Amino acid sequence: MLAYSVKLISRMDPLKYLFEKPALTGKLARWLLMLAEFDIKYITRKSVKGKAVAEFLADHPVEGPEDIEFEFPYENVMTATNDVWMLYFDGAANQKGFGIGVLLVSPEGSHIPLAFKLNFEVTNNQSKYEACIVGMEAALEIGVERLEVVGDSNLVVSQANGEWKVKEDKLKLYHQDLEDLIPRFQTVTFTHVPRLKNRFADALATLASMVEIPAGVKLRPITIEQRDKPVFEYVMIVNEPNDGLPWYHDIWNFIEKGEYPVGTEKKDQIALRRLASQYIICGGKLYRRSHCGTHKLCVHGTEATMIMEEIHEGVCGPHMNGIMLAKKILRQGYYWSTMETECV
Structure with a gap:
């Protein structure tokens, strides 16, 4: 092999690494010295395939004119529908x-x-x-x-x-x-x-x-629902009486007087205590605590409606969608329990 030039065709990256790395140490250096006396050129197998196809086309040209048909051979493919x-x-x-x-x-x-x-x-x-x-x-x-x-x-x-x-x-x-x-x-x-x-x-x-299924027991289908709020907020909204009082009336009474609504069960009282821990009374107004440091003023009724209208379509109102409107109202420093639903 010393008298000939050798082209090494391989898909193995270690050989390419061996021939192309400028600085080698240890066993790699000894292997490279042993191969240095041979005239070896590394060629990847993929490039050889492409070259073979090109050489074949060059050696077998098509002689004479050919009729070119522009008809689509498989017309049913054009009408295929995405029913996968x-x-x-x-x-x-x-x-x-x-x-x-x-x-x-x-x-x-x-x-x-x-x-x-x-x-x-x-x-x-x-x-x-x-x-x-x-x-x-x-x-x-x-x-x-x-x-x-x-x-x-x-x-x-x-x-x-x-x-x-x-x-x-x-x-x-x-x-x-x-x-x-x-x-x-x-x-x-x-x-x-x-x-x-x-x-x-x-x-x-x-x-x-x-899961362990006892013999003879029939299981109903499992339904997975999505919730966007903690369970205690759902309890407060569902059990909120329509008596004309603001939505935060029970929270205010508990923070100010430590009183629970009449006739509430123990689990509702626990939920109210957890919910009230997120609110404070300052200057005769109720605020919802915020992690960013700016507490949100609790509003209700016509005041909440006016805030939505002003931010959505008032002076310089951007007419945003419901979710973005609720987020912007929060950034402005206002909050009520059903704001996202009402904004949508």
Whole structure:
């Protein structure tokens, strides 16, 4: 090899590092000295592929004129609609039990969560396969034709795409069942995502694995609601009597006199004490404490309506939306319990 120039074609970054790094120490320096007597040029495999294609096209030019057709060969692609469903799956195998979670998302954005507790032992990879297959079967039952399967299991996704071989005997039956389901769809794609982007299915699987369901007991569907305020504020708003008094009447009486409303239960009294700790009376007016140092003046009735109108459409009013209007009123130093709802 000493009499020839050598082109080294490789995808390995360590070789590129060895030939391109200007200063080397230790074993790398000794290796480079041993290779220095050879005329070696490092070339990446990707660039060689591109060069081969270019050389092939240059060696085989097309002779004579050609008829160029501008017709689109697949006209049905132009009329394709975005009717692809999303399937998120995950499985859980821990000391508490085994469970799987599935989330189907329609093209319109509707979410269909499914969770199953497995009453038999499975490995972590088997639980992932169980979740994927159960989710695909559920999609077939509701008539889904185009499906994108998303999961955080690199093993299941890679084996479904044919990138990895199935070596474990326990997974071969699952993989065969998965391959039997794929032709029943018009199109199916498998995508691997990080675990953070698959938290909903992960939560369903964990919940199913840890919950204990007694025999013969039927569970109603679980509803997850969103709340924007602490529970004690909801209690005060719901139980607020329509007697013409301001919304902060009970808070004022408790701070000034230490009195509770007549007929209140113990839990309501605890909620009132916690709520009153956020307010102070100064100069004959009630203020809500603020972390920024500027306390908010508590207003009600026509005064609150006038503040909303002035800030929204008064002099130099920006006509902002409800949420931004409520935030600006807070910055101006005013507060009432239903301000965000009324601003919207």
